Amino acid sequence: MTLLFMLTVCLSFLALLATPSFATNQANSCRSYCGNITIDYPFSLDYGCGHPGFRDLLFCMNDVLMFHISSGSYRVLDIDYAYQALTLHDAHMSTCDTIVLGGRGNGFTVEQWRAPYFNPTPDNVFMLIGCSAESPLFQGFPGKHLPCRNVSGMGCEDYYDCPAWSLIGHKKVGSVYGSGPPECCAVAFEAIKAINLSKLQCEGYSSAYSLAPLRVDGAGGWSYGIRVKYSVQGNDEFCRACEATGGACGFGTDGVNQLCMCGSFNSTTNCDSESSTSSKMLLSLAVALAGSFIYMTTWIMGSQS
Numbered sequence: 001m002t003l004l005f006m007l008t009v010c011l012s013f014l015a016l017l018a019t020p021s022f023a024t025n026q027a028n029s030c031r032s033y034c035g036n037i038t039i040d041y042p043f044s045l046d047y048g049c050g051h052p053g054f055r056d057l058l059f060c061m062n063d064v065l066m067f068h069i070s071s072g073s074y075r076v077l078d079i080d081y082a083y084q085a086l087t088l089h090d091a092h093m094s095t096c097d098t099i100v101l102g103g104r105g106n107g108f109t110v111e112q113w114r115a116p117y118f119n120p121t122p123d124n125v126f127m128l129i130g131c132s133a134e135s136p137l138f139q140g141f142p143g144k145h146l147p148c149r150n151v152s153g154m155g156c157e158d159y160y161d162c163p164a165w166s167l168i169g170h171k172k173v174g175s176v177y178g179s180g181p182p183e184c185c186a187v188a189f190e191a192i193k194a195i196n197l198s199k200l201q202c203e204g205y206s207s208a209y210s211l212a213p214l215r216v217d218g219a220g221g222w223s224y225g226i227r228v229k230y231s232v233q234g235n236d237e238f239c240r241a242c243e244a245t246g247g248a249c250g251f252g253t254d255g256v257n258q259l260c261m262c263g264s265f266n267s268t269t270n271c272d273s274e275s276s277t278s279s280k281m282l283l284s285l286a287v288a289l290a291g292s293f294i295y296m297t298t299w300i301m302g303s304q305s
Contacts, residue, residue, distance in 0.1 A: 030248035030261060034060035037079060041239060041249045042232050051232055051239075052251040052258065053117045069114065071196065072106035077225060085121060087209075088226040094129060094206040095224045096162035101130060101203040107195035108207075108226055120189040121227045123210045125151035127159055128185045128195075130203030137192070137200060138181050147192060148185040152210045156184035158219045159206065245271040 030049035044050030209227035242260035262271035
């Protein structure tokens with residue numbers, strides 16, 4: 001009777017061990033939050049999670065989400081997963097109420113290998129302030145065409161009307177620039193590929209963006225910040241298949257190859273295929289152990305008779 005009870009218990013345990021629900025824990029361990037901002041694929045806070053092109057990018061400090069690239073650190077105000085865009089804030093960026101000089105602003109420059117993943121949106125205007133006549137912006141000045149122009153209806157002519165300019169003794173320069181470069185030069189990011197205040201020899205900058213083709217009443221109604229479009233390069237079917245089976249998208253120690261993180265194991269395909277393989281192996285092991293147990297039980301009972 002005792003041997004029969006032990007046999008029943010062992011077989012029940014081995015059967016449980018062989019089931020997929022016991023063998024795998026497909027919790028999405030990478031999904032998390034920082035303050036009230038959701039951190040989801042392709043972003044992550046933990047190394048190994050998210051897309052490899054977005055690694056070492058976001059940091060959460062005292063519930064404040066920070067975005068770090070070669071030009072500096074920015075506070076993340078919003079991540080719009082539907083439109084694949086981030087809204088960033090630079091503490092030393094000028095606005096309509098404050099002009100910050102001294103070249104302390106970060107501007108916006110990404111590492112070359114990250115460039116395919118991040119670019120300010122086409123409707124984001126950068127207004128460079130107090131740039132030197134020797135600035136690369138004005139080489140060939142005044143005969144050569146300058147990159148200064150309005151972007152999505154936003155530019156320096158409206159920006160000059162902000163109250164902050166009256167605090168620094170603004171002297172508006174004519175459109176011909178005969179006596180020197182303008183105090184403000186509005187450019188699109190694509191025109192110069194990087195906003196680096198040191199290389200451009202500028203004292204400060206402002207950045208504003210438009211979320212809709214609506215005419216606002218002057219620069220006081222603009223949205224100030226850096227609106228960055230992000231892009232996941234390549235075929236993303238791997239990640240969709242991973243998430244559909246309860247996994248979280250991540251990458252290996254090489255920082256390149258993608259993995260599907262399935263809780264108790266990682267997969268190079270998806271959680272279902274790996275859990276199915278694992279279940280078959282465990283079932284085979286269970287059958288083998290059960291067979292050995294039955295054989296030993298039969299042998300012991302036979303030797304006692």
